[in-house]
Amino acid sequence: MVDATANDPQIVNEPQVADAGTLKAQLARATRRQKLMALGLTAPLVLFVLISFVYPIGAMLVRGFYDTQVQQILPNTAKVIGNWNGEGLPDEEVWEAFVQDMQVGAQEKTIGKFALRLNFVLPGTRSLVMSSARKVKRADLSEVENFQEYLTDIKEKWGEREVWAVIQRLSDSIQYDYYANAIDMRINADGDFVMQPEKQRIYVTLFIRTLWMSALVMGVCLVLAYPLAYWLSVLPMRISNLLMIMVLLPFWTSLLVRTTAWISLLQEQGIINDIIVGLGIVGDESRVRMIYNEMGTIIAMTHILLPFMILPLYSVMRTIPPSYMRAARSLGATQLTAFVRVFMPQTAAGVGAGSLLVFILCIGFYITPALVGGQRGQLISNLIAAHIQTTQNWSLAAALGAILLAGVLICYWLYNKLIGVDNMKLG
Amino acid sequence: MAGNGASGDYAVRFEAVQKSYDGEILVVKDLNLDIARGEFLTMLGPSGSGKTTCLMMLAGFEPATHGEIFLNDNPINNVPPHRRGIGMVFQNYALFPHMSVAENLAFPLQVRKMNKSDTEARVKRALEMVELGAFGGRRPAQLSGGQQQRVAVARALVFEPDLVLMDEPLGALDKQLREQMQYEIKHIHENLGVTVVYVTHDQSEALTMSNRIAVFNDGVIQQLSSPEDLYEHPDKSFVAQFIGENNKLHGTITKIDGKKSCEVALDDGQTVKALPVNIAGVGEKTMLSLRPERVVVNPKRGECPSVMDAKIEELIYLGDHIRTRMRVGDHDDFIVKVPNTYGHEPLKEGAKTKIGWHTEDARALDWYTGTIDPGMDD
Numbered sequence A: 001m002v003d004a005t006a007n008d009p010q011i012v013n014e015p016q017v018a019d020a021g022t023l024k025a026q027l028a029r030a031t032r033r034q035k036l037m038a039l040g041l042t043a044p045l046v047l048f049v050l051i052s053f054v055y056p057i058g059a060m061l062v063r064g065f066y067d068t069q070v071q072q073i074l075p076n077t078a079k080v081i082g083n084w085n086g087e088g089l090p091d092e093e094v095w096e097a098f099v100q101d102m103q104v105g106a107q108e109k110t111i112g113k114f115a116l117r118l119n120f121v122l123p124g125t126r127s128l129v130m131s132s133a134r135k136v137k138r139a140d141l142s143e144v145e146n147f148q149e150y151l152t153d154i155k156e157k158w159g160e161r162e163v164w165a166v167i168q169r170l171s172d173s174i175q176y177d178y179y180a181n182a183i184d185m186r187i188n189a190d191g192d193f194v195m196q197p198e199k200q201r202i203y204v205t206l207f208i209r210t211l212w213m214s215a216l217v218m219g220v221c222l223v224l225a226y227p228l229a230y231w232l233s234v235l236p237m238r239i240s241n242l243l244m245i246m247v248l249l250p251f252w253t254s255l256l257v258r259t260t261a262w263i264s265l266l267q268e269q270g271i272i273n274d275i276i277v278g279l280g281i282v283g284d285e286s287r288v289r290m291i292y293n294e295m296g297t298i299i300a301m302t303h304i305l306l307p308f309m310i311l312p313l314y315s316v317m318r319t320i321p322p323s324y325m326r327a328a329r330s331l332g333a334t335q336l337t338a339f340v341r342v343f344m345p346q347t348a349a350g351v352g353a354g355s356l357l358v359f360i361l362c363i364g365f366y367i368t369p370a371l372v373g374g375q376r377g378q379l380i381s382n383l384i385a386a387h388i389q390t391t392q393n394w395s396l397a398a399a400l401g402a403i404l405l406a407g408v409l410i411c412y413w414l415y416n417k418l419i420g421v422d423n424m425k426l427g
Numbered sequence B: 001m002a003g004n005g006a007s008g009d010y011a012v013r014f015e016a017v018q019k020s021y022d023g024e025i026l027v028v029k030d031l032n033l034d035i036a037r038g039e040f041l042t043m044l045g046p047s048g049s050g051k052t053t054c055l056m057m058l059a060g061f062e063p064a065t066h067g068e069i070f071l072n073d074n075p076i077n078n079v080p081p082h083r084r085g086i087g088m089v090f091q092n093y094a095l096f097p098h099m100s101v102a103e104n105l106a107f108p109l110q111v112r113k114m115n116k117s118d119t120e121a122r123v124k125r126a127l128e129m130v131e132l133g134a135f136g137g138r139r140p141a142q143l144s145g146g147q148q149q150r151v152a153v154a155r156a157l158v159f160e161p162d163l164v165l166m167d168e169p170l171g172a173l174d175k176q177l178r179e180q181m182q183y184e185i186k187h188i189h190e191n192l193g194v195t196v197v198y199v200t201h202d203q204s205e206a207l208t209m210s211n212r213i214a215v216f217n218d219g220v221i222q223q224l225s226s227p228e229d230l231y232e233h234p235d236k237s238f239v240a241q242f243i244g245e246n247n248k249l250h251g252t253i254t255k256i257d258g259k260k261s262c263e264v265a266l267d268d269g270q271t272v273k274a275l276p277v278n279i280a281g282v283g284e285k286t287m288l289s290l291r292p293e294r295v296v297v298n299p300k301r302g303e304c305p306s307v308m309d310a311k312i313e314e315l316i317y318l319g320d321h322i323r324t325r326m327r328v329g330d331h332d333d334f335i336v337k338v339p340n341t342y343g344h345e346p347l348k349e350g351a352k353t354k355i356g357w358h359t360e361d362a363r364a365l366d367w368y369t370g371t372i373d374p375g376m377d378d
Helices: A002-007 A020-063 A070-073 A075-081 A093-106 A109-123 A123-135 A146-156 A160-171 A178-184 A203-235 A237-252 A255-266 A270-278 A294-318 A321-331 A333-345 A348-363 A367-372 A380-389 A395-416 B051-059 B101-110 B116-129 B146-155 B175-192 B203-209 B227-232 B238-244
Strands: A183-187 A192-197 B010-019 B026-036 B039-042 B064-069 B087-089 B162-166 B195-200 B214-217 B220-225 B247-257 B262-268 B271-276 B285-288 B306-316 B321-328 B330-339 B352-357 B364-365
Touching: A020 A395, A070 A075, A070 A109, A075 A093, A075 A160, A075 B116, A093 A109, A093 A146, A109 A123, A109 A160, A109 A183, A109 A192, A123 A146, A160 A333, A178 A183, A178 A395, A192 B306, A203 A237, A203 A294, A203 A348, A203 A380, A203 A395, A237 A294, A255 A270, A255 A294, A255 A367, A255 A395, A255 B220, A294 A367, A321 B087, A321 B364, A333 A348, A333 A395, A348 A395, A380 A395, B010 B051, B010 B195, B026 B195, B026 B220, B039 B051, B039 B203, B051 B064, B051 B087, B051 B162, B051 B195, B051 B214, B064 B195, B087 B146, B101 B146, B116 B146, B116 B175, B116 B227, B146 B162, B195 B203, B203 B227, B214 B227, B220 B227, B220 B238, B238 B285, B238 B364, B247 B330, B262 B285, B271 B285, B271 B306, B321 B352
Parallel strands: B039 B195, B039 B214, B087 B162, B162 B195, B271 B364
Antiparallel strands: A183 A192, B010 B026, B010 B064, B214 B220, B247 B262, B247 B285, B262 B271, B285 B364, B306 B321, B306 B352, B321 B330
C-alpha cells in the first residue's frame, strides 16, 4: 500500500489499496495487541462468571433430565435390559443381572433409593423391592438355576410386564419424570404423560401464583413509581439528586433487615394493627392479618423492588426535554392530553425496562416470601429451595428451576418483540 | 382595558410587564411593546437579556409577575397556553419523536377535534408548503436538521394561528442552511401574513428577516426600530456595538452646536466633531460610534471635518474589501473597511496615514462600559 502510493505521489484521489486478503491480515496484525489486551482485562471476569455462574446453572439444568442413579444402583441390569424389546417378559440374562444387582444393592444399602424411585412411578412397588431385597441379601445365588422363577417365587408381582418396562425406562440416563412432575404430571408405566392425582398437584398452582403475584407487584410498583419518577425528573438537579439518594437508601440496608422490619410493622401485634386498634377502627379481637399471607409478600416485595422501577423510569424521564410538553401545550393540548399523548409514549422504554426488571426479580424472589409469606404467600422459588434443602430432590428442583428460567427467557423475548431490547434504558 | 386607554389594531401588546424568577432580580423590567398585525418582530439580544423570557410569557409558560399581556386586545395573563392559539417553533424543534411527521402535524388538529378528512387535507397542504410532501410517513429522527426545522415550522402553522413564536429556531443548523431557512421563513411570513415574534441572538438573522427589531439588554428594550434604522442610526452604545461592527472612541462633550453637530474632546487630547444623538450635555462623557465602512482613509483636504492620525497595524485581505486594523489615538483596535474598488488607496502594514469622517457618521452616544459578546450561544 505504502509502496503503491510512493511510486506515483501525484495520484492522491485514488489511493492504491492492497487486495482484501492482505488488508485483512494487516488490520489483524495492527489490532492484535489491543485485542490481546482487551482479552487479558476481561479474562478474570469471564473465568469467574464461567466457574461461579454458567457451570453451576448448566450442571443444575442437566440434572433435571440426566439421572444415572438407577444405572449406578443396577449397573448389570442397565447393561442388558436395553436388549429387551418390551414385549412379554425380559430374557433370563436380565433377571440374573437384576437379582445380582439387588443383592449388591441390599448389602450396600443402596437398593432403598431404587425402591423409592420405582415407587414414584409405580406406587406400591417399594415394599416389593425392599422385601425381595431382604430375601436376596443373604442368598447364595450360585445355586439358583432360573432367576425368573426365583424372583417370581419371592414375589409374584415380579411377573408383571409393567414392572420391567418401568425398570427399563429408569435405567436410561435421560429421564423426563422430573419435568413431568414439575408440571403436576407423571409418566406412567406405559411411558405416557398423565396428570397427577388431584391431591398431589401443587406446582402448576404455584407457578400461576408466582406469575400473578409478580405481575401484581410489578403493577403496583409501576403505579407508585411513575408519579414519583416524574416528580424527580422535573425537580432541579440538586434536589432530585438528594431525593434520589433517599430512593437508593434501602439498598444500603440488608434485604433481611428490610423484610423483618415489615414483620414488626404488619404483624397482628405490630405497629399498624396497634394504631388502628388504638384509633378504634377495628376491635382488639379482630386485628387485621396483614402478614404471613399473600398481602405480606406483596407489600414487602413492592417495597423492596420499588427502586428498580424508579431508576429506569427516572433516567428515561430526565432525558425528555420539557420543550416537548410545552410544544404540545402550545399546539392546543391540555396538560393531561399533552402528558398522555406526548410524555407517556416517550417513557415506554423506561416502563418496559423497569417492569421487566421487577417482574423477573419477582419470579425468582426467595427470602421475602419465605419470611413474610406464610403458607399462602409462598412462591415457586421457596419450593425449589425446599427441594434442595429438605427433600433433597435436586432433580425436581432443577426441573422447576429450568421451567422458571424458560419463563424468564420468554418474558425477555416478548419484551424484545414488543419494545426492543436496544431501547432498554436502565439507570 | 389597556391601562393607558389606547386600544389599537395590535396583535400583541405588552403593558408594563415585569418578570422575576427568584423574587430578587428582575429579568424583564417594565416592558412596553406593541406588535402590529402581520408584523415580523425580532427580539434580539445576548443570552440573559430577557428576550426568551418575554417569549415564554407570551406563550404562557411563564407567568408575568407584574403588568398585562394582551393578545388581540384581550388580556391573556390568566389564559392557559393551550387556549391562546399561538403557534410556536422551539429551539430544538421539539418534534414528537414517537410520532411520524404527518402525526406531528395532525396533533394540533386532533386536539382541536377536527374531523379526519379535514385533518388529512390540512396536513398535506402544510407539508407541501414546506416542500416535504413525500416525508409524511417518516419519523423526525429520519430527517435532516433542515427538514426537521421545516416540519416544526409547518406544525406551528398547520392550525392557522394568527401569531407564531419562534425561539432561536435556526440555532442548531449550520451556516449555509441557516441562511437558506431565513429566506424560507421570511417568504412563509410574507405569503401567509401571520404575525411572527422571533427570538434570536444572531444579528444577521434579525436583520435579514424582521420588519422591526427589539434589541434587548439587561431586561430592557434598548431600541426598537427597523433593521436599517438600527444599523444606521443606533441610539445607544449597546445597540451600536451589538449590531454590526463598530469603532468606539471615548471622550467628553465640550460644545454642542445645535442638533447637527457637537465637539468632543477625545481621551487622548484631540477634538473631533460628531452628531449628538444620546448625550447628557457639555462636560459629560460620551462614546463615539463609527462604522468601519464609513471611515475615510487619507481624506482629501476639506473633505472631512474631523481628521486623525493613524498607523496601519494589520491588513486582512477579504476579497471584496480589505479589513484594516489601525492605531488611532490610544486605541489599536480601530477597524476600517477599505472597499476593493478600482484604484483604491494602497495600504501597507506599519505605514502612517490619516483617517477622517463626516460628522453625521460619528454618533455621540451614551457612556456604556459593559462588555458585549454578540453572537454567542446560550
